[in-house]
Amino acid sequence: MTAMLETVHLYKSFGALQVTDDVSITVEEGEVHALIGPNGAGKTTLIGQLTGELRPDAGHIRFDGRDITGLATADRARLGLARSFQITSIFPSFTAEGNVSLAVQATEKHSFRFWRPAETLERLHRPARQLLRQLGIVERADTVAGGMAHGEHRQLEIAMALATNPRMLLLDEPMAGLGSEESQAMLELLARLKGQYSILLIEHDMDVVFSLADRISVLVNGRVIASGDGEAIRNDPQVRIAYLGEDDEFGEADA
Amino acid sequence: MTLSRRSILYLVLLALALAVPLLGNTYYTRFATQIAMYGMAALAVDLLLGYVGLITFGQAAFVGVGAYVTGMLTVAGVHDALIVWPAAILGAVAFALIIGALSLRTEGFQFIMVTLAFAQMVYYIAQSLRSYGGDNGFTIPRRNTLAGMSLANHTVFYYVVLALLVIVMVVAARLVKSEFGMVIRGRRDNERRLAAIGFPPFRYKYAAFLIAAGVAGLAGALMANHARFVSPAILSWQVSGQLLAMVILGSAGTLMGPIFGAAIYLVFQQVLSDYTDHWMIFFGPLIVARVLFVKEGLWGMLVRALGAQEIRAPRRPVATDRGAAE
Amino acid sequence: MTLALFIEQVFNGIQFGLMLFLMAVGVTLVFGIMRVINLAHGSLFMVGGYFMIAAFDATHSYVLAVPLALAGVVVVAAVLEILVLRPLYSRGHLDQVLATFGLTMFFNEAVVVIWGRVPLNLAIPPLLAGHIEIFPGVSYPVYRLAITGAAILCGALLYLVIRFTRLGALIRAGSDKREIVEALGINIGLLYTAVFGLGAALAGLAGMMTGPLLSVESGMGDPILILTLVVIVIGGSGSVRGALVGALLVGVFDTFSRVMLPRLFGLSAGSALVGMAVYVLMAVVLVFSRTGLFAAHRG
Numbered sequence: 115m116t117a118m119l120e121t122v123h124l125y126k127s128f129g130a131l132q133v134t135d136d137v138s139i140t141v142e143e144g145e146v147h148a149l150i151g152p153n154g155a156g157k158t159t160l161i162g163q164l165t166g167e168l169r170p171d172a173g174h175i176r177f178d179g180r181d182i183t184g185l186a187t188a189d190r191a192r193l194g195l196a197r198s199f200q201i202t203s204i205f206p207s208f209t210a211e212g213n214v215s216l217a218v219q220a221t222e223k224h225s226f227r228f229w230r231p232a233e234t235l236e237r238l239h240r241p242a243r244q245l246l247r248q249l250g251i252v253e254r255a256d257t258v259a260g261g262m263a264h265g266e267h268r269q270l271e272i273a274m275a276l277a278t279n280p281r282m283l284l285l286d287e288p289m290a291g292l293g294s295e296e297s298q299a300m301l302e303l304l305a306r307l308k309g310q311y312s313i314l315l316i317e318h319d320m321d322v323v324f325s326l327a328d329r330i331s332v333l334v335n336g337r338v339i340a341s342g343d344g345e346a347i348r349n350d351p352q353v354r355i356a357y358l359g360e361d362d363e364f365g366e367a368d369a
Numbered sequence: 370m371t372l373s374r375r376s377i378l379y380l381v382l383l384a385l386a387l388a389v390p391l392l393g394n395t396y397y398t399r400f401a402t403q404i405a406m407y408g409m410a411a412l413a414v415d416l417l418l419g420y421v422g423l424i425t426f427g428q429a430a431f432v433g434v435g436a437y438v439t440g441m442l443t444v445a446g447v448h449d450a451l452i453v454w455p456a457a458i459l460g461a462v463a464f465a466l467i468i469g470a471l472s473l474r475t476e477g478f479q480f481i482m483v484t485l486a487f488a489q490m491v492y493y494i495a496q497s498l499r500s501y502g503g504d505n506g507f508t509i510p511r512r513n514t515l516a517g518m519s520l521a522n523h524t525v526f527y528y529v530v531l532a533l534l535v536i537v538m539v540v541a542a543r544l545v546k547s548e549f550g551m552v553i554r555g556r557r558d559n560e561r562r563l564a565a566i567g568f569p570p571f572r573y574k575y576a577a578f579l580i581a582a583g584v585a586g587l588a589g590a591l592m593a594n595h596a597r598f599v600s601p602a603i604l605s606w607q608v609s610g611q612l613l614a615m616v617i618l619g620s621a622g623t624l625m626g627p628i629f630g631a632a633i634y635l636v637f638q639q640v641l642s643d644y645t646d647h648w649m650i651f652f653g654p655l656i657v658a659r660v661l662f663v664k665e666g667l668w669g670m671l672v673r674a675l676g677a678q679e680i681r682a683p684r685r686p687v688a689t690d691r692g693a694a695e
Numbered sequence: 696m697t698l699a700l701f702i703e704q705v706f707n708g709i710q711f712g713l714m715l716f717l718m719a720v721g722v723t724l725v726f727g728i729m730r731v732i733n734l735a736h737g738s739l740f741m742v743g744g745y746f747m748i749a750a751f752d753a754t755h756s757y758v759l760a761v762p763l764a765l766a767g768v769v770v771v772a773a774v775l776e777i778l779v780l781r782p783l784y785s786r787g788h789l790d791q792v793l794a795t796f797g798l799t800m801f802f803n804e805a806v807v808v809i810w811g812r813v814p815l816n817l818a819i820p821p822l823l824a825g826h827i828e829i830f831p832g833v834s835y836p837v838y839r840l841a842i843t844g845a846a847i848l849c850g851a852l853l854y855l856v857i858r859f860t861r862l863g864a865l866i867r868a869g870s871d872k873r874e875i876v877e878a879l880g881i882n883i884g885l886l887y888t889a890v891f892g893l894g895a896a897l898a899g900l901a902g903m904m905t906g907p908l909l910s911v912e913s914g915m916g917d918p919i920l921i922l923t924l925v926v927i928v929i930g931g932s933g934s935v936r937g938a939l940v941g942a943l944l945v946g947v948f949d950t951f952s953r954v955m956l957p958r959l960f961g962l963s964a965g966s967a968l969v970g971m972a973v974y975v976l977m978a979v980v981l982v983f984s985r986t987g988l989f990a991a992h993r994g
Contacts, residue, residue: 165565167561186564186569187564187565188563188564188565188567188568188569188570189569191564191565191566191567192567196565196566197565199562199565203559203561203562203565204558204559204562205554205555205558205559205562206558206559207554207557207558208551208554208555208558212551215551216551216552216555216566217566219548219551219552220566220567220568221567222548225548225549225551225552225568225573226549226576227547227548227549228543228544228547228549228550229543229547230547230548231543231546231547232546232547232548232550232551233546235548238548274562274566277566278566278567418789424788424789424792426792471978471981471982472981474981474985475928475981475985475986477788478726478732478788478932479928479932479985479986479987481732481788481792482924482925482927482928483928483977483981485921485924486921486924486925486928486974486977487974487978489918489921489974490970490971490973490974492970493969493970493971494967494970494971496970497963497966497967497969497970498963498967499963499966500963606917606921607800610793610796613789613792613793613796614793614796614797617789617793621789647804647807647808648804649800649801649803649804650801650804650805650808652797652800653797653798653799653800653801653802653804654797654801655797656793656794656796656797656800657779657794657797657798657801660786660790660793660794660797661779661782661783661790661794
């Protein structure tokens, strides 16, 4: 069975530093695969290679059976690989609805249309409002995105990823910087998404990881040192040592 | 029909513009024509600067190509503006096809330097055209005719230029609100995100670059007609800098701003140079001061002062989809 | 093309390239460390030429005029840095480009106010006048050799400073990790002024040395600035090594194209091509590497 996403012996180094060291992981269709690891483990670099912003030194990336290693970021997105950013990356001068509409617009074959005002196009705005409603921020639809609160930004990130009609989501620390109530809401949202999309989830929040993930892989110093379901990872001594640096109870990572 | 304050402001400005020839002095008419033409060129720069987010120091190249194509064709015996002016636009776009393909691969500092360098290249090419006067340029025996109508009369020419400016502004206004406009504005805000949602940034930047070059080329064609003279000076990097200055003096990211900025720039230049030959010694620091101390362009200030901001109407859900076909 | 002519042009190209290198170092360091685009660098070149003439007129001695003129350039640069550059460090590229553009307008007119529009000439120092036989049958101006030597000396000194002094370490650190330098409590303002002053001194020096070869006039720095920017595009912004390689490439390429192209293509086509030559080179480099040959990691 072809996995939705597959990396095959991925390598990447910056100078003398090997940041991605023979990483071969898969994300099966419909599963939530969480990627955890201490800071500096190379998660960001790996995401960069998956999205096409960085080119691996060696190895391949396959999406739905198709080799995308050389494909540009936008092309991967159009194939159905959507991403949310760890550090909020939206269009600050657009309204919330404008942000999501633009993402909807990206699914069109092209945007070389120069006359009709985009604001009047219901085919863009109706799905956008619907997504905002689903994410609970529809009352902020007309707020300029740059002025929204951090928690709302995180939701907007997800909304934009969903708006492109993806088949797979790369979620880079969706919980980053959220308060407890907002975290709960985000967790519920992610739970709803589970099963509808294949998800590669990067997260530090262990509660989220263990409650959502079907599989967990642990990345340390660029290598995957363990991969399996929650129980297996929890009990893996290598993980405890490598992750925490000492033989300690597997607690939450620092904020 | 109630008009928004913004619309009233536009109408007032249009009325003022139309009224200039009524002052009876061709000097004012010619000056207003200059403002309109430079305003058009500055608008092209603002399209890239304020909407796409690209700082280009090479727009003078396209203005100059438009001017040279116009001059060369006219001197060769082609007089009809309906042939010459589109040719000028096409000439500018042709250059933009090459320059854009190379410069848009770069970003930030590099992009500024590369656009400046390529514009300089066009300047040197123009200087080397011995049969067109080289560094001294050449005169055009008479202005183009527009569908048989002579443009020798300054007032007639002014109204033609004004009409073209209004058309360009209307088209630009639709452009920046259209789906294409949303993509390039998204690019200005966050190119990385734009790519991440599935828009390949290059082709949209490239298209905007070509459009801006075409508008600049038209402005150049008009300038050549106005002065009946074309020389490499129109291609100098100083002109590129002037256009940028006009945009920020007026307000970047608006359509009226560049026109306003052109007016301010040219008026200041005129007033100062009446006062002293060495007006640049004051003008330079004036630009520096504007950059360092003033946050906003004059058009933005005026709009705020009059309370004439564009009201962002909250979206009302519309029951039916108007249809996807364009 | 005879061998003699070839050798002469190679030397000319290297000499020109080294002048461009002196200019490029200033611009690339200022960009690499302070992230500021300084279009007024060409003005410092021009001011160097004018100050040299003024200093020579006042002292009638080249030996005195050089340090005097250099000091003048550094003073001008310091004032510029404090008044105009400092506020720009935190601003975007557009503000920097426009503000420094305004400065070039000011300087171009200021020299006219002080010295008039007529181009001025600076005579070659008598000690360095005349020709010398560098190869059998190839006679070359002593002065050009002298300034080439001076530029090489500057380059060597620069290398030593960057490699082995504390300032140099700060410069290297500054261009890589600004935050660390600040965290170390080093007065970053002073560092920036020093870097700017260094770049300005090199530009002024280039202007002073080139003065006797060209005529000194308003706007003489502008074409030099453009070529300097081409050098940086080719060499990669933020890299001194790139500036050297790029400058030599541009210097030699430009010199040869000026001589060869009219011969190959006739006078009119040739001169058009000469205008394009360096930019075609730049375009080719861009096709192969969009950040230039040696770009520092963070652009």
